[in-house]
Amino acid sequence: MLFSRIALLIVLALASSVYAGGDVVSSLIPYAKSLGSLLPEHVTATAQGPEHVTFDHLFDVYRVFPDRVTILDTSDPKTYMGKHILGAHHVEVDFMEQTLPYLRHNYPIYVYGTLNTPKTEAVANIIAAAGFSNVYWISEHIITGWKGKTASSEAFYRISSDKLIANDRFKKMHIIDVRSPDEYAAKHIPNSVNMRNPEPQDYVWAKEMLFVGVEEEFAQNRCIIAGNRGAIGCFYLEGGFEAWKGPYVRS
Numbered sequence: 001m002l003f004s005r006i007a008l009l010i011v012l013a014l015a016s017s018v019y020a021g022g023d024v025v026s027s028l029i030p031y032a033k034s035l036g037s038l039l040p041e042h043v044t045a046t047a048q049g050p051e052h053v054t055f056d057h058l059f060d061v062y063r064v065f066p067d068r069v070t071i072l073d074t075s076d077p078k079t080y081m082g083k084h085i086l087g088a089h090h091v092e093v094d095f096m097e098q099t100l101p102y103l104r105h106n107y108p109i110y111v112y113g114t115l116n117t118p119k120t121e122a123v124a125n126i127i128a129a130a131g132f133s134n135v136y137w138i139s140e141h142i143i144t145g146w147k148g149k150t151a152s153s154e155a156f157y158r159i160s161s162d163k164l165i166a167n168d169r170f171k172k173m174h175i176i177d178v179r180s181p182d183e184y185a186a187k188h189i190p191n192s193v194n195m196r197n198p199e200p201q202d203y204v205w206a207k208e209m210l211f212v213g214v215e216e217e218f219a220q221n222r223c224i225i226a227g228n229r230g231a232i233g234c235f236y237l238e239g240g241f242e243a244w245k246g247p248y249v250r251s
Contacts, residue, residue: 050111050124050135055145058110058138062148070104074113074120077221085112085142086149090224093119096126098199098225103127108134114141158216159235161245170246174204177212178222179241185251188212189244198222208233215240 061069071088073080080090091099091111103109109127113120117139124137138145164170175192177184184194189212195202203209209231213219219236227234237244 049128050121050137052121053110053136053138055112055138055140055142055147057136058112059146059148061108068107070107070109072109072111072123074111074123076114077217077224079114080224081220082152083142083150084152085146086151088112091123092221092225093123093126095197095225096123098197100127100130103132105132108136110136110138112138112140112142157235158220158238159210160238161243164210164237165246170210172207173210173235174207175210175212176202176222177241178219179212179214183214183241187241187248187250190247190249198226200226203231205231208235211236212241212244213237214242 058069058071062071066087071085072091073084073088074091074093075084077090080088084090109124109132111120111124111127120139121137124135128135140146142150164173170189171191175189176198177188177192177194178196178198179188179194180196181194184192188194192212193202203226209223209226211219211223211226211234213222213236216236216238219240223234223236
């Protein structure tokens with residue numbers, strides 16, 4: 001079984017090399033270790049901690065195995081929403097503890113950002129320290145360095161108070177207020193729940209979700225995290241809670 005899997009990897013990599021050109025050996029390296037490799041020793045990955053590579057290194061792997069690589073984007077939320085590598089997940093260095101359980105040990109992990117190289121390297125170091133192998137970080141800027149497909153995060157919507165109030169739409173949503181407990185107690189949207197850092201078990205997956213913060217950027221960030229974990233129909237309140245024109249209650 002193992003031999004057949006390795007043979008398949010080699011065939012796919014060779015086919016890709018003929019089509020697009022590239023280094024077949026470098027394409028196979030991230031997978032050799034996770035397969036319990038029987039490949040020659042000089043092809044086997046032996047990385048100690050995260051390795052600094054280029055976007056070309058990632059592209060060589062991504063074009064052959066787009067579904068067997070984990071790509072993490074450390075950009076700020078607005079930059080990520082505007083443009084990111086297709087399939088990349090947004091992460092925050094301050095919330096890596098919550099992110100680690102969702103990473104695959106048997107897939108190579110690539111971390112990139114935009115302008116904050118220390119943050120990108122820090123995320124890669126956290127992942128490697130948690131026991132993951134085949135961790136790579138990239139310091140190039142996506143606009144100039146990446147030649148593959150990109151995407152924008154149209155799944156994460158900025159929505160106004162007026163649109164939420166129309167037809168009582170907000171009443172059908174799972175509303176998560178990410179402000180402090182004191183701010184929430186003073187005034188909040190009816191039927192909302194107060195969770196500063198909600199976890200997947202806190203989501204009501206069957207409903208649209210609305211994140212509300214003091215400022216919209218923090219709520220936007222939590223919305224992106226929920227979307228990366230599989231939530232569909234994530235919204236965040238435009239202008240933060242102070243822009244809310246609908247009913248509210250006090251605790």
